[in-house]
Amino acid sequence: MKRRAWLTLGAVVLGGGGVVTYAVASPSGGPGAAGRAKRPVKVYDLALKGTTGGKRELPRTQTQQFSLVGVSWTGAVKRLDGTAQVRTRNLDSGAWSAWHDLEVNLDPPEDPKAGMRGASEPLWVGPSDGVQVQVVHKDGTTGALPKGLQVNLVDPGVVTDAEAKATEPAAFVADASSPAATPTDSTAPTDGTTVTPTDGQTGTSPAPTDPTSPAATDTTTTATPTDSASASGSPSASTSASPSPSVTTPSAPPSTVPRPPITSRADWGADESLSPDPSEYNADVKAVFVHHTDGANDYSCADSASIVRGIYAYHTQVNGWNDIGYNFLVDKCGTVFEGRKGGVDLPVLGAHTYGWNRESAGIAVLGEYTSTSASDAALASIARVAAWKLGQYGADPAGTVQLNAGASQQNYFGTGFTAGTAYTFQRISAHRDGYNTQCPGNALYAQLPTIRAWAAGPVQGLKVASVGGAGLSGSTYYTKGAVTLNWTTTTPGSLISKFELLVDGKAVTSVAGTATSVGTTLALGSHTVAVRAVHQSGKTTTSAAVNVVAETTAPTFTTTPNLSLRTGTVNTSAVPVTLGWKAADNAALQSVKLLSPATATFGPTTTSSSRTAASGTAATWSMRAYDYAGNYRTSSPSYTPVILQETSAVKSGSWTTRSSTSYLGGKSYSSGSKGASLTWTFTGRSASWVVSRASSSGQAYVYVDGVKVSTVDLKSSTTLYRQAIWTKTWSSSAQHTVKIVVVGTSGRPTVTTDGLVYIK
Secondary structure, rough: OOOOOEEEEEEEOHHHHHHEEEEOOOOOOEEEEEEEEEEEEEEEEEEOEEHHHHHHOOOOOOEEOOEEEEEEEEEOOOOOOOOOEEEEEEEEOOOOOOEEEEEEEEOOOOOOOOEEEEEOOEEEEEEEEEEEEEEOOOOOOOOOOOOOOEEEEEEOOOOOHHHHEEEEOOOOOOOOOOOOOOOOOOOOOOOOEEEOOOOOOOOOOOOOOOOOOHHHHOOOOOOOOOOOOOOOOOOOOOOOOOOOOOOOOOOOOOOOOOOOOOHHHHHOOOOOOOOOOOOOOOOEEEEEEEEEEEEOOOOOOHHHHHHHHHHHHHHHHOOOOOOOOOOOEEOOOEEEEEEOOOOOOOEEEOOOOOHHHEEEEEEEEEEEEOOOOOHHHHHHHHHHHHHHHOOOOOOOOOOOEEEEEOOOOEEEOOEEEEEOOOEEOOEEEEHHHHOOOOOOOOHHHOOOOHHHHHHHOOOOOEEEHHHHHHHHEEEEEEEEEEEEEEEEEOHHHHHEEEEEEEEEEEEEEEEEEEOOEEEEEEEEEEEEEEEEEEEEEOOOEEEEOEEEEEEOOEEEEEEEEEEEOOOOEOOOOOOEEEEEEEEOOOOOOOEEEEEEEEOOEEOOOOOOEEEEEOOOOOOOOEEEEEEOOOOEEEEEEOOOOEEEHHHHOOEEEEOOOOOOOOOOHHHHEEEEEOOOOOEEEEEEEEEEEEEEOOEEEEEEEEOOOOOOEEEEEEEEOOOOEEEEEEEEOOOOOOEEEEEEOOOOOOOOEEEEEEEEEEOO
């Protein structure tokens, strides 16, 4: 069931020097109703009726939803005096948008035909059910508006199977009833609105039912074209030196680069009955002009085909042209759409850049790019299409060319052109370079050098980002053999034919242009490795080479990991120790890791670490040395710290037993007798004497294997317990004797000892 939507129209005179007209469609059953099945494209031409002084009133009429809007007026070459602005009401939310300027400084047709109209650029607004229009004059007046001024609404419909499937709801609720028309709500248009279907049906404008209404007294012309001649024929004001277009279908020359994927007119749902005229052809394509279509940039790329259909309907049904003006259109996701019919691989005469259509092709990006840059995907697609079309005629996309002016005019920058005279252009130029328009916007215009570089090649910004499977030391990578080279470019992969991996200057493998890495296995030894990018034009770029050494020799421990006792506080469960080692590699040592009994990672120059070890328990101190190639060696010696209590020593002289939880084992020996001694004998490689310290503590002599080696002063400003104050380490394990002798220091003779710790 097809629902109807009521469109309420009216007008308000602006105090600031303009006229507002508005049209509001009543709910049409909710957003789901619009997408229940396929529906044709339709154009609604709403005449802005009015009296003197520029006021335009739109009586109530009916319509359906629309997604694209513009304004038009009688006279194909007449300019609109002022700024046309629109705002629309969202179909789903009912919210009104901000006011949008319409681009009205558009290229006139080079050969105006009957039925052609002056028009703004169409503005894509998405599904909407209401519109307001205002024209603000530069001088602030509200003088008479152009004859036949219309607001033109385009519903792009749902015309392809894919679209119908994507928008079809799971189920429908049948309408219980339709709202009855009120006495003032006629179900037929009463304002001269023309509904132009594009599905083969005929739309007519009913006669006004009120002879006193503005619709009856204003003879505004609708936008239904009566002549489908091309809008890009020979200029009427001058004779061009360019070759005349031909209606004979030429052959398609091969290109020097691959053809990009292009969505055909059939696939985006072109109604070919709107453009019945035969295509016209140029002799070649010397240049490409880049455009934007204007409108919002927040469209979904799933709607791009609808946008293209809307522009096509607008160009044919509103402007009165015989086809869409652009040769190609590109959305922000990079999808390329076939524009004007006649064959994408042929030099089809377009209607996109006034005075320059006969030697060029036009590519338009969907959206508005005055302050917002076009996406990389869009830029890449423009570059691919431009390179392909210019490549058919042996033209360098980064070069310049002489184009013959088809009309006398000025461009956006004030450069004057005289019809029949040749001027220099970039092969890839902007609309504003040839005509006085802001198109394609400042942001996209600034991106044209990028487009040219991508289209022409070679690949830009190629560099090796990393080498997988290898470690970097200084400026050299080290590997055991298998490596993966990773790279980046600023040129998109869609414009790159392939990448080649070079080892010592020779290509050893290749991958697709969309790849960002490739692997290989290197022979043992030193190599240079680089990547070469082959642009679709055949131009090559080679990255800076990296040095890679392939080697399989594992590091060595020149000093086996070992433990030595160090000073610090001793507990029965934790003894302060120093872990020492030395590692080396034939190429480049990367790190040494402690694997057990704890974990830690050390740099290649570190050779010791302060740790603690559990006493009385054998522990494996496992360490692993790595080189930058990934080779490694592990060493895992075992050590046991042992605490010898003071009671295990051989005593001489007078010693007193003291008890406290602060002592190792809860007890210690104390003596102030000069010459009193304790002697321990053990087999190990490191030893430390554990004592208590205080302000009244005295001194002691330390003898090792019968030789006096140290005098230790135990005095401390604070009281400390279980202090390993003296240590000794040997290169290997052996039997040793340590003897402690009380010095008998005057005024503070006391020595309090906890015991001896050694490592076996």
